[in-house]
Amino acid sequence: MLVLMNCLFAPSFLLAQDKQKATPEERAASLTDWMKSKLQLTAEQEPKVKEINLKYAQNNEALKTAPGSKREKMKTLKADEASRDSELKAILTPEQYKIYQDSKAELKQKIKEKRKG
Secondary structure (H helix, E strand, O other), X not given: OXXXXXXXXXXXXXXXXXXXXXXXXXXXXXXXXXXXXHHOOOOOHHHHHHHHHHHXXXXXXXXXXXXXXXXXXXXXXXXXHHHHHHHHHHHOOXXXXXXXHHHHHHHHHHXXXXXXX
């Protein structure tokens, strides 16, 4: 039974580890693919969104090793998130932006619930 459980859960554990080790480029590409599918990005929007995602993925990576307190880093993350949203809002249609905001809110709620549980 233990061997069976290891066979079932090992792939998902390895995938989770791979995501943590993903480069900013890989994370940006993955997020862009998700946005392309979920928001039905146009051929014109996709490279712009990818550029924004890469910019902020690189910023987040640099922030990991930057000096400063956790509080300061969280302030920077929130400011970056607001800037990113502003840049995306200029590219996305109002409908796409609403779907993006709704999905983001849903994800935040899931994370809160996971922390409580």
